[in-house]
Amino acid sequence: MKTGGTIVPGAVHRNPGAMPEPSDRDGRGTVTMGSEEGTAMMQYAVFDTAWGVFGFVAQDQRLVATFLPRARREILAAIRASWAEAVETQRLLPRFQRDIVAYFEGKPVHFSVDIDVSAMPPFHRLALEACRRIPYGRTASYGDLARAAGKPSAARAVGGAMAHNPLPLVVPCHRVLRSDGSIGGFSSPRGVAEKLRLLRLENVSLDLPADGSSVDATTAASFDGFGSASRKRRAAVAV
Numbered sequence: 001m002k003t004g005g006t007i008v009p010g011a012v013h014r015n016p017g018a019m020p021e022p023s024d025r026d027g028r029g030t031v032t033m034g035s036e037e038g039t040a041m042m043q044y045a046v047f048d049t050a051w052g053v054f055g056f057v058a059q060d061q062r063l064v065a066t067f068l069p070r071a072r073r074e075i076l077a078a079i080r081a082s083w084a085e086a087v088e089t090q091r092l093l094p095r096f097q098r099d100i101v102a103y104f105e106g107k108p109v110h111f112s113v114d115i116d117v118s119a120m121p122p123f124h125r126l127a128l129e130a131c132r133r134i135p136y137g138r139t140a141s142y143g144d145l146a147r148a149a150g151k152p153s154a155a156r157a158v159g160g161a162m163a164h165n166p167l168p169l170v171v172p173c174h175r176v177l178r179s180d181g182s183i184g185g186f187s188s189p190r191g192v193a194e195k196l197r198l199l200r201l202e203n204v205s206l207d208l209p210a211d212g213s214s215v216d217a218t219t220a221a222s223f224d225g226f227g228s229a230s231r232k233r234r235a236a237v238a239v
Helices: 072-082 094-104 122-132 142-148 155-163 192-201
Strands: 042-049 052-059 062-070
Touching: 042 072, 042 094, 052 072, 052 094, 062 072, 122 142, 122 155, 142 155
Parallel strands: none
Antiparallel strands: 042 052, 052 062
């Protein structure tokens, strides 16, 4: 299967990313898939965007986790709960920070930062890497990603991988819809409403109410009555 970046065979056990980010020939950065123990320092940064405070954790020049905009205290609490040893480094991955700011200003951005998904189960890693290849402003289905990951009947497992995606935005799980074009779920503090907002930011054509008023907060994760995505916006995920 073609991947969106170079696969690094060895990795830190928990997922890494830090300092300036190199880019490989296809522009997506490297993807660490292995699981060796490492000792590189964990670092994190939080910074302002047009949508609020964004945060991320990195180690050994690779992203470990990203946090969509929310209250600064919530992001810091989440980081300290999982990476108590992480050190705040505000100049961490400066190009990535600029790209995130540009994204939330509505600019089409292609994230070339290196990532590490070595802590994820093997199939989840493949599904996340397939998801990373969905271009800005396009969508793919869970079934599309299952086929790209080599298991065409594993759409439900792809849904599980998206639900546990540690790198939202960089691995753009908000671009993954159900096979009938309905919205599907989204594991973020703001749920499906945030998924819709991200898709609208990218000008993805969805037959949805302008204010998202039909989203029932108690059932949003499983609600599939949002209509079809424009097929012109569906991405071909390379296998």
